[in-house]
Amino acid sequence: xxxxxxxxxxxxxxxIKDLIHEVRINPMNLDWERFIVAxxxxxxxxxxxxxxxxxxxxxxxxLAVSPSWQGQGIGSMLVKAxxxxxxxxxxxxxxxxxxxxxxxxxxxxxxxxxxPRSFRLHARAGRLIAMFAGEGIAFMKRKAE
Ligand SMILES: CC(C)(COP(=O)(O)OP(=O)(O)OC[C@H]1O[C@@H](n2cnc3c(N)ncnc32)[C@H](O)[C@@H]1OP(=O)(O)O)[C@@H](O)C(=O)NCCC(=O)NCCS
Numbered sequence: 001x002x003x004x005x006x007x008x009x010x011x012x013x014x015x016i017k018d019l020i021h022e023v024r025i026n027p028m029n030l031d032w033e034r035f036i037v038a039x040x041x042x043x044x045x046x047x048x049x050x051x052x053x054x055x056x057x058x059x060x061x062x063l064a065v066s067p068s069w070q071g072q073g074i075g076s077m078l079v080k081a082x083x084x085x086x087x088x089x090x091x092x093x094x095x096x097x098x099x100x101x102x103x104x105x106x107x108x109x110x111x112x113x114x115x116p117r118s119f120r121l122h123a124r125a126g127r128l129i130a131m132f133a134g135e136g137i138a139f140m141k142r143k144a145e
Contacts, residue, residue: 001040001041001072002040002041003038003039003040003045003073003074003077004038004039005036005037005038005039005077005078005081006036006037006039007035007036007037008032008033008034008035008036008037008047009032010032012032012035012037012044012047013030013032015037015044015047016030016032016035016037016047016062017030019044019046019047019064019066020047020062020064022064022066022067023064023065023067025062025063025064026061026062029051029061030049030062031049034049034050034051035047035048035049035062036048036049036078036081036082038065038074038077038078040069044066045065045066045069045074046063046064046065046066046069046074046075046078047062047063047064047078048060048061048062048063048064048078048079048081048082049061049062049082050082050086050090053116053118054118055116055117055118057089057091057116057117057118057119058086058088058089058090058091059090059091059092059093059118059119060079060082060086060090060091060092061092063075063078063079065078075101076104076105079102079105080105083105083106083142087144087145088144089141089142089143089144090107090141090142091110091116091119091139091140091141091142092107092139092140092141093119093122093123093126093137093138093139093140094137094138094140095135095136095137095138096130096135096136096137096138097135097136098138099138099140102140105142106142106143107140107141107142108140108141108142109138109139109140110139110140110141111139114139114141115139116139119139122137123137123139
């Protein structure tokens with residue numbers, strides 16, 4: 001396995017969408033221009049992006065690794081690469097069960113008024129999903145360096 005990371009190109013757009021659907025995370029706002037992708041010997045195996053919101057909030061999002069490549073450090077490589085270039089505050093939202101994963105990278109959970117305004121709608125939708133699917137949603141922040 002030789003994993004390399006690179007900025008996405010238009011040719012990755014479909015692979016990004018397919019993977020996001022496969023791992024069943026938020027399929028909104030998947031513009032390839034914002035993504036980095038991970039490849040194993042040229043094969044697409046994972047992706048992640050930082051989404052800018054209109055209120056200035058920057059969100060680490062769409063972190064996904066193909067199921068057969070999970071657990072081999074590729075997700076960590078993608079997160080670390082994005083953290084390297086994001087020196088300001090960075091937020092994310094994730095399934096509550098994934099929060100321990102992000103704590104490894106210095107993210108801490110935020111609640112109530114500390115959840116950015118641009119996430120509030122998602123927070124409400126997340127609570128509904130949690131009610132029906134029995135799965136909570138967590139909001140997390142990494143402080144500026
Ligand atoms: C979450 C995800 C990106 C992690 O990528 P990965 O390449 O499998 O993760 P890594 O190999 O970097 O890290 C694996 C480690 O994280 C841990 N880990 C993985 N998922 C975890 C979770 N949900 N909660 C806590 N720890 C988790 C593993 O136990 C492993 O621990 P170890 O290093 O002690 O053995 C990947 O599992 C994935 O694509 N999941 C489906 C999509 C998803 O949930 N994305 C996050 C959206 S918010």
